[in-house]
Amino acid sequence: xxxxxxxxxxxxxxxxxxxxxxxxxxxxxxxxxxxxxxxxxxxxxxxxxxxxxxxxxxxxxxxxxxxxxxxxxxxxxxxxxxxxxxxxxxxxxxxxxxxxxxxxxxxxxxxxxxxxxxxxxxxxxxxxxxxxxxxxxxxxxxxxxxxxxxxxxxxxxxxxxxxxxxxxxxxxxxxxxxxxxxxxxxxxxxxxxxxxxxxxxxxxxxxxxxxxxxxxxxxxxxxxxxxxxxxxxxxxxxxxxxxxxxxxxxxxxxxxxxxxxxxxxxxxxxxxxxxxxxxxxxxxxxxxxxxxxxxxxxxxxxxxxxxxxxxxxxxxx
Amino acid sequence: xxxxxxxxxxxxxxxxxxxxxxxxxxxxxxxxxxxxxxxxxxxxxxxxxxxxxxxxxxxxxxxxxxxxxxxxxxxxxxxxxxxxxxxxxxxxxxxxxxxxxxxxxxxxxxxxxxxxxxxxxxxxxxxxxxxxxxxxxxxxxxxxxxxxxxxxxxxxxxxxxxxxxxxxxxxxxxxxxxxxxxxxxxxxxxxxxxxxxxxxxxxxxxxxxxxxxxxxxxxxxxxxxxxxxxxxxxxxxxxxxxxxxxxxxxxxxxxxxxxxxxxxxxxxxxxxxxxxxxxxxxxxxxxxxxxxxxxxxxxxxxxxxxxx
Numbered sequence: 001x002x003x004x005x006x007x008x009x010x011x012x013x014x015x016x017x018x019x020x021x022x023x024x025x026x027x028x029x030x031x032x033x034x035x036x037x038x039x040x041x042x043x044x045x046x047x048x049x050x051x052x053x054x055x056x057x058x059x060x061x062x063x064x065x066x067x068x069x070x071x072x073x074x075x076x077x078x079x080x081x082x083x084x085x086x087x088x089x090x091x092x093x094x095x096x097x098x099x100x101x102x103x104x105x106x107x108x109x110x111x112x113x114x115x116x117x118x119x120x121x122x123x124x125x126x127x128x129x130x131x132x133x134x135x136x137x138x139x140x141x142x143x144x145x146x147x148x149x150x151x152x153x154x155x156x157x158x159x160x161x162x163x164x165x166x167x168x169x170x171x172x173x174x175x176x177x178x179x180x181x182x183x184x185x186x187x188x189x190x191x192x193x194x195x196x197x198x199x200x201x202x203x204x205x206x207x208x209x210x211x212x213x214x215x216x217x218x219x220x221x222x223x224x225x226x227x228x229x230x231x232x233x234x235x236x237x238x239x240x241x242x243x244x245x246x247x248x249x250x251x252x253x254x255x256x257x258x259x260x261x262x263x264x265x266x267x268x269x270x271x272x273x274x275x276x277x278x279x280x281x282x283x284x285x286x287x288x289x290x291x292x293x294x295x296x297x298x299x300x301x302x303x304x305x306x307x308x309x310x311x312x313x314x315x316x317x
Numbered sequence: 318x319x320x321x322x323x324x325x326x327x328x329x330x331x332x333x334x335x336x337x338x339x340x341x342x343x344x345x346x347x348x349x350x351x352x353x354x355x356x357x358x359x360x361x362x363x364x365x366x367x368x369x370x371x372x373x374x375x376x377x378x379x380x381x382x383x384x385x386x387x388x389x390x391x392x393x394x395x396x397x398x399x400x401x402x403x404x405x406x407x408x409x410x411x412x413x414x415x416x417x418x419x420x421x422x423x424x425x426x427x428x429x430x431x432x433x434x435x436x437x438x439x440x441x442x443x444x445x446x447x448x449x450x451x452x453x454x455x456x457x458x459x460x461x462x463x464x465x466x467x468x469x470x471x472x473x474x475x476x477x478x479x480x481x482x483x484x485x486x487x488x489x490x491x492x493x494x495x496x497x498x499x500x501x502x503x504x505x506x507x508x509x510x511x512x513x514x515x516x517x518x519x520x521x522x523x524x525x526x527x528x529x530x531x532x533x534x535x536x537x538x539x540x541x542x543x544x545x546x547x548x549x550x551x552x553x554x555x556x557x558x559x560x561x562x563x564x565x566x567x568x569x570x571x572x573x574x575x576x577x578x579x580x581x582x583x584x585x586x587x588x589x590x591x592x593x594x595x596x597x598x599x600x601x602x603x604x605x606x607x608x609x610x611x612x613x614x615x616x617x618x619x620x621x622x623x624x625x
């Protein structure tokens with residue numbers, strides 16, 4: 001590996017550290033800067049003073065901010081995410097139980113979204129200005145506008161309640177058989193992919209439009225290459241960087257959507273854990289989930305960057 | 318001379334070093350053809366504006382639109398399907414869904430518009446500081462990077478966990494989640510514009526920073542910020558509904574579209590109409606705002622119209 005490349009890799013990886021520190025500091029300091037007394041809000045309206053005091057101590061609100069933050073960061077770095085106020089269980093084990101459904105949901109969503117959105121975006125750019133293009137772009141606006149829970153109930157009503165093709169809700173683990181797993185997770189993944197498809201298709205179309213105007217595309221056509229080869233090998237390859245970037249950035253959208261989708265389909269994943277945590281005002285759990293999701297987001301985008309350094313020779317220069 | 322609307326795409330002549338006239342981007346192309354001509358050329362904006370106007374009117378005139386008290390309970394008439402009396406049916410507590418949906422428009426619009434205005438104002442201020450005060454730039458941008466890696470809904474949920482559910486707190490939470498995107502946009506415009514010869518000339522000849530911002534930076538951010546504001550408005554409406562839907566938003570006593578849907582969740586398989594009507598209104602309103610936003614973007618920057 002050439003030295004400048006290695007140096008770049010190291011700098012890029014190191015750049016994620018301040019981002020994660022800011023996330024941790026932000027999530028942590030909210031407890032201190034929130035208006036009112038967070039301990040009494042978390043404890044609820046009927047809590048006794050003793051209970052509020054117990055929560056204040058368990059959150060460490062009775063000790064100085066910096067000392068508490070140092071302790072807390074130290075624990076996090078040792079994979080100790082704290083203890084749930086509501087259940088008294090370690091947060092890390094609560095999270096571990098919930099990983100599979102959420103990763104299944106998000107993984108299948110990404111697969112569906114990319115396989116649908118990229119070809120659709122390419123076709124829209126190829127036939128720019130025609131009715132096909134307009135229809136695709138109209139769909140994209142709808143994809144941005146219809147909230148994920150509305151899509152979820154719509155699909156569930158049609159395909160699960162009426163047609164009975166899929167189960168209405170719940171999750172069957174992958175250990176219980178691939179077919180059952182796929183059947184259970186398909187509808188939620190379709191739901192979640194809706195806005196993601198809109199996002200990727202729009203960016204694919206935009207980038208492809210720019211690439212298709214370039215000279216090498218004309219050359220490829222002039223030498224008699226078929227349209228399929230021009231579009232998918234020559235043009236799409238050169239449009240890859242912005243498309244892969246938006247797939248990475250869209251993970252944020254996906255995470256937010258997963259929280260809501262899991263509620264609609266009663267999937268016992270991280271999103272459901274988040275919703276339960278907020279209803280019970282279980283702040284340690286919320287803190288951990290936010291940290292974890294942000295960490296995933298940062299990691300995915302790091303991976304995206306690294307992938308194109310390795311794949312695209314132009315970025316290396 | 319045509320003002321560089323939005324993205325400022327032409328360099329001003331270096332020799333004269335004068336600022337371009339303030340871009341009155343909202344007037345430039347309405348001139349010909351009157352209202353009909355405008356509608357024909359910008360069907361998306363027109364559709365969005367009309368839809369949005371209907372929702373705004375409905376929200377303002379809610380008491381006059383044959384509604385009843387949206388919080389009035391009628392336990393005897395629970396979960397009734399739509400009828401001549403209750404146009405959209407009644408919910409599990411017998412409240413009239415039509416009235417709740419019409420009043421619910423108020424919450425969505427207030428949240429959407431307030432978040433858009435507040436996050437643009439704060440984001441603008443932060444972006445300007447980051448763009449002009451070099452020592453603070455990297456600190457501010459690192460903080461914004463960190464906040465941007467927290468998914469907005471999750472950030473809003475976390476903030477709501479520490480406050481009591483109210484419309485004001487919902488607005489505040491979503492605003493905090495949206496500020497980083499605005500400030501990034503503003504900073505990138507500042508960095509691009511500051512290098513322009515006419516701005517350099519203005520600074521060299523002693524124009525103060527506030528005057529530079531007022532004359533050169535603000536006019537150039539106006540276009541992109543307006544577009545950004547509409548998209549923030551749309552996303553704030555969705556986030557508010559999502560927060561209320563999962564029980565972390567406006568208090569259950571306030572009729573909001575997310576609350577109505579949250580209350581319909583338990584019965585949605587047998588009484589889908591409880592969810593259907595707020596869902597339709599929410600989707601249509603967000604669609605209207607997005608249409609206006611996309612239309613504005615194409616209008617202010619015709620080159621982008623071809624791209625996206």
